[in-house]
Amino acid sequence: MLDNLSMLGGQLADQANLTTLFNVLWATFAGIVVGSLPGLTATLGVALMTSLTFSMEPNQAIQVLICVYVGAIYGGSRSAILLNIPGTPASAASTLDGFPLARQGLAGRAMGISTTGSWLGTLTGTLVMASLAPFLANFALSFGSYELFWVAVFGIVISGTLAGGDPLKGYMVGFLGLFISTIGQDSQHAYPRFAFGNPDLAGGIGLLPALVGAFGLAEVLTAMGRPPVHGVVTKVGSVLPRPADVARYWRTILRSGLIGTFTGTLPGLGEETAAFAAYAAARRASREREKFGQGSIEGLIAAETGESACVPGAMIPVLTLAVPGSAPAAVLMAAMFIHGLNPGPMLLVTTPEYLYRVVAMLMIADMAKLFYGFFLVRPLLLILRVPRERLMPVIVLLCTIGAYATTARVFNIWVMLVFGVLGMVLRRMKFPMAPMILGMVLGELLDKNLLRGLTIANGSILPFFTRPICIVLACLSFGSVIFSVPAVSIRLRRLVRPGARRRAASLG
Amino acid sequence: MTVAHDSPPPSPRADLFTAAGFLAFGVAVIVVSAQMPTFTDQGTPAYVAPGIVPGFHGTVISLLALVLAVRSVLRGAFRPMPGSGGSARRSLLRIALACVLAIVFSGFMVGRLPFWLAAAIFVFVFILAFEWRPGMASGVLARDAGIAAAIGLGTGWGITLLFEHVFLIRMP
């Protein structure tokens, strides 16, 4: 342990110099800008910077990329809170409570909370990474096709109730999202499902243009439908992380941090799942559950901590197995290969100190994020002063270019438009959008892992129910289904009420 | 979800219509899934046929739509409803206008005109269309038009600059 600490100290001292400071400052800022623009994701930011930092010294280049990654994940929540438009898919969960807070005039406070949560999230993840990386990576290996199938099922089971409101409608759009994810070539035969001869549809519907449409354009259209009275007085509030918030919600922060980190280590799950998972767990455990979706500080902090803790989490399998835990981490790993660093199972054998170098880089990036967290709140709040009629057309511009930018495909602009109009109609009918996004994320996981698992087991469904992690996840899923039926839930609560009250008393 | 703050909850009759839409969609998904090939002739087992998973999703969507339909009927979808007020109609008109503008811009102008020009025209028209009120003084209108043009050109130029030269993204 002491060995590790001294190794970390050494790497931190090595990495912290003036060149680094300069690079960290611009790279984190660039990351926040990329993240807060709808459509420009952390993946795109890191990929762009990979080319731009090609000629840099490897340690500086990787530091820049980590800063962009950390900054973009954080930046996505700025637009989520201020405009109800998640800048990256990772921030979809932050709209649930962030925007209601902003509409109550608490945008400044909400951004302060999100900074606190995000900072502590990355810190938690980084500390876990420093102490448990090899162990966690090997544990992640035990999540194969069967286990990931159940992860997807569990996610779907909780998706309907995730956003509050009408669970029935939540499940309906959740399954709509699942269906959308099946459009395009299937994994076993490359048969173009639901393409009707259209080559673009054969490639599937991208999560990103769908998200930009369903949240971005739909929000513009909804906002234009509101009567032209507005002008929410916004208090800047406390932009600093308030120790009181941290003290009050330390359990939520710790739980979300650990959930986020672990979700990150699982290949195939990224920041968006981490944020939703942390949010759902916080909602379940909260004593103020009814506030969730109405502007709950606890909900926002959970989503922010979860998504930011996922970043170091996703780096763990990169460094120890050369398996990326998320899409931006995949690009970061490619950059490491290009720069001649060899992440993977040999890293801990040949250059174990490099793990601590990355830990140091993450810590530095996290501090830069905190720095901007203080200074960007006031300028960002100015956005709220722009009249809707003048702000919204600019957001349509950004949505259009954002849907197009990552892949340079005009098709994606049409996807954005369709999801925008569809999203607006569904929202008027009180269908929440978050379950649809979660459905699109989980749908692929569900489909591919189910078919793969069946193929490996030669058509037998037995392994889905006999492997230890599968049993746990299956029980959780079935338990959630049973609990979500109101009659059962009330009866069960009545049964355990004396016990529950005692437990609540001891916790409080 | 923030929709809670926006419009009033949909009437049971509106829910019935949405349920019908979802049901039709779900059934269509089932039909198309059932028509997909199974590839058993290529020696792959039937359980990995491409239609199974989407067919399942379509089935669940249809079932949930039926539940919503039944619920909306129980809540009085067939009872007579009060007509919608003028403010609701105005709100719908504004949304329709924004929709049309966005579709014309993103779907038809982008890619045919240079991006900065398309953006400038769109922003100018959008701002004017929503800031215009009947009986507006011509001086105020001219000032608004000036501001709209400035914002349009400024954002069109600024966004093109940022994306094309800083992010190195080719504009449509």
Place this chain on the structure above:
Amino acid sequence: MRRRDLLLGATAAMAGSGRSFAQGAWKPDHPVTIIVPWAAGGSTDQCVRVVASELQAALGQSCVVVNQPGASGSIGTRNVLAGPHDGYTWASGAAADLGCYKVLGLLDTSLDDWNLYLAIANVSVICANPSSPYKDFAAFFAAMTKPGGTEVPVATAGISSAGQLMMEMLRAATKGAYRHVPYDGGNPAVIAAVAGETPIVSCLLVEAGDMIKAKRLVPLAALADKPVPLAGYGAIPPITQWVPGMAAPLNYFGIWLPKDAPAEVHATMQQAWQDRIASSKALRDYAERRAALFTPLAGQPAHDEAMKLVRQAAWLYYDGGKAKVSPDTVGISRA
């Protein structure tokens, strides 16, 4: 010594064609886009990004890499075909995929529509989990060809990936059987075998190299006709040791441009390939680290080399009932 022969041949060919086009060099006046039809971070993406940075220096203009994944790489390639053929938009990937799109009915194009600029070549390997019963290729071979036995699950990077291609070649050559388990890319496939979800993985050596060195995978055989050296491990036995006469064409990766792009663009690229890429230390180092072969090839030699695998793959798909049209009809003869 085939690698050196290739290099020599390529350099000679490029020297010949390069000189005749020396004047009228192309100077791009805005950034060049290279479309990678696969997700960011994969082995194609990595290779193209290194090439892009070298080209950038040669052309004096930025080369921007854009990822357009989807439909087995055909979407990105389709967009390059549909765009203006002005030399500013490039496609990339594995040449074997490009050559097979038409046969598979994915995209109406063939190798002849493009000028290929190849950078590295990858070798396919079959690896086993160390605790699986397959300690060497003979054991796996016996399981594959045992009549009436259950098929062994084999992880690959997906439909029409190099790994599946190798298994199909093996199936055709041995009349054996296996159960194909496609994953989303080489990395997840390798991990599946490391975790023991499947006993066998068939993938590129690039993707499995580190796991082999860390002794978490046992390489059974490489798709080659002589032992393939892997730094830090030793030599991987060639598949011809067990299946004599099995052809083992290389899998080339690079970038390509429609043939009808302006002539001066092609001339400048030929020149750049000869001057910059062939002597690129960055690419050479990258290939060496990632257990790939550095094979700078352009013009006719590139086309001919790439065609070897295309021919084999196209006919395999056809014989396996997976092709939409006969390779004959699109100018790919059987031998």
